[in-house]
Amino acid sequence: MYTRLALVLCVLAASLVHGWPDGSVHVDYADAGDYLVAAHQVAEHGVFTRNLSVDGTSPAPGVGREPGYSWLLAAVMLLDPAFADYDPACLSHHGGCGGALYASLQLLNGALIGLAGLLVWLAIRGIAGERYRLAAWLGGAHIWLNFEAASSAEYAVSDYLALALGSGLVVALVHALRTRQPAWAGIAGFALSGLVLTKAVYFYFAIVAVPVLALHLIFRHRPRAGGCVAAMLLVATFIIPIGTWMARNADVGGTWSISAGRTAIVLSTREVFNHMTPSQYAAAFVYWTRAFGDGLAKKLFAEPDWKPFEIYDPNGFYLVGQTRLEPEYTTLIASGLSPAAAESRLTRRIIVACLERPVAFIASTVPLIWRGIWIDEFIAFSGPALIWLAVHGIRRRRWDIAAALSPGVFSLLFYALASLNIPRYQITALPALAIAFGVAVASIQCYRAARRSALAPAVPRPASPPGPTAIP
Numbered sequence: 001m002y003t004r005l006a007l008v009l010c011v012l013a014a015s016l017v018h019g020w021p022d023g024s025v026h027v028d029y030a031d032a033g034d035y036l037v038a039a040h041q042v043a044e045h046g047v048f049t050r051n052l053s054v055d056g057t058s059p060a061p062g063v064g065r066e067p068g069y070s071w072l073l074a075a076v077m078l079l080d081p082a083f084a085d086y087d088p089a090c091l092s093h094h095g096g097c098g099g100a101l102y103a104s105l106q107l108l109n110g111a112l113i114g115l116a117g118l119l120v121w122l123a124i125r126g127i128a129g130e131r132y133r134l135a136a137w138l139g140g141a142h143i144w145l146n147f148e149a150a151s152s153a154e155y156a157v158s159d160y161l162a163l164a165l166g167s168g169l170v171v172a173l174v175h176a177l178r179t180r181q182p183a184w185a186g187i188a189g190f191a192l193s194g195l196v197l198t199k200a201v202y203f204y205f206a207i208v209a210v211p212v213l214a215l216h217l218i219f220r221h222r223p224r225a226g227g228c229v230a231a232m233l234l235v236a237t238f239i240i241p242i243g244t245w246m247a248r249n250a251d252v253g254g255t256w257s258i259s260a261g262r263t264a265i266v267l268s269t270r271e272v273f274n275h276m277t278p279s280q281y282a283a284a285f286v287y288w289t290r291a292f293g294d295g296l297a298k299k300l301f302a303e304p305d306w307k308p309f310e311i312y313d314p315n316g317f318y319l320v321g322q323t324r325l326e327p328e329y330t331t332l333i334a335s336g337l338s339p340a341a342a343e344s345r346l347t348r349r350i351i352v353a354c355l356e357r358p359v360a361f362i363a364s365t366v367p368l369i370w371r372g373i374w375i376d377e378f379i380a381f382s383g384p385a386l387i388w389l390a391v392h393g394i395r396r397r398r399w400d401i402a403a404a405l406s407p408g409v410f411s412l413l414f415y416a417l418a419s420l421n422i423p424r425y426q427i428t429a430l431p432a433l434a435i436a437f438g439v440a441v442a443s444i445q446c447y448r449a450a451r452r453s454a455l456a457p458a459v460p461r462p463a464s465p466p467g468p469t470a471i472p
Helices: 002-019 032-045 068-079 088-092 099-128 133-144 159-178 182-196 202-220 224-253 263-275 278-287 293-300 303-309 317-323 326-334 339-356 358-373 379-395 399-418 423-455
Strands: none
Touching: 002 099, 002 133, 032 068, 032 088, 068 099, 068 159, 099 133, 099 159, 099 399, 099 423, 133 423, 159 182, 159 202, 159 399, 159 423, 182 202, 182 224, 202 224, 202 399, 263 317, 263 339, 263 358, 263 399, 278 293, 278 303, 278 358, 293 303, 326 339, 339 358, 358 399, 358 423, 379 399, 379 423, 399 423
């Protein structure tokens, strides 16, 4: 009773603290415009597209960004009269559409943070058991009190929906492997499909994770029939939503995809870091350290070493990576190639450029990982805990732990390998970091309890049923 009340209060408090509308105008710039326009077209015309309608007519369907967050925003528009008045034309105004319009959106992002903390709490309870209650509370608090991760909660992008879906996926994976109830496997497949439809990069995680988990459920489940049912539910609840959406995009845009092709430009902004000089490589670790890094880098390094890391420097890594493909893309389109074919050709060229310099590519991944981890307010504790728990869990064959950590580990590695990995991209790694921190505390509790028991005098005690353990 008291635990449930405390959880409700924590979720409400985190939702309000992180999502309380502050009238911020930094809501609808850059990527946010794509989500908002698509949401408006869904709410107003029932059509998913980032194309604007003409004279109030229904626009033609299109392929845009991943649809998950836009669908959620469309639902909010239908419920909130103020947000329903959103007009995409105001995006062209100086300062966008104004912060007052987005009060419900900010509350929504705050609520997703509160929900994510609750789901992490449930995941740790599933892993460590009821005996180690402190571990679950610390894991939940890792999300609820992570003000660095919540610093973009006023921004209309899909990160916080991905955080909640990733946390839900972790809970479902833990319970699917520990309780062996087929329904949890179905929930895991559905959560993963939602995550892919919110962050398309997780499709690469899914094409490995779904077959591996399905085979594990089939061959490790007793009875075998239950494992087969669980595997079929997992595969069906993932493939049906994803396959339906990809088929729709193939019909509309001619390619089987989750979202509009942006792979070439994303990889281009990653490949430029393969050309860092040794002094720039050293400066990257300092410049990308949270809070004081950029200022310290300017004191320790010469301007040519730190200047390219400034995000809007015209000769910097970011803008060079963003713009250098435009002339070639225009030439390919003029030669008669379709946009999809031109995108595919440029993507292959960038991948080849990375593979031709494998040492530089692998080396540059390290500072990019460093760049992303600073989204976590408590990385000094959760980072070492994640490494320890990943190794320890696999050695002990705790597949529930391996499954729970896998989406976050994928996020930490994949974004550094395939993008410029700004810290905001690593919000989806937070559930794994929070779980690692909480379970590490549970294991310390378990170790201390075992030490006290070993040092205590041998006094006969009545037998009692064994309780759940953290990591044996």
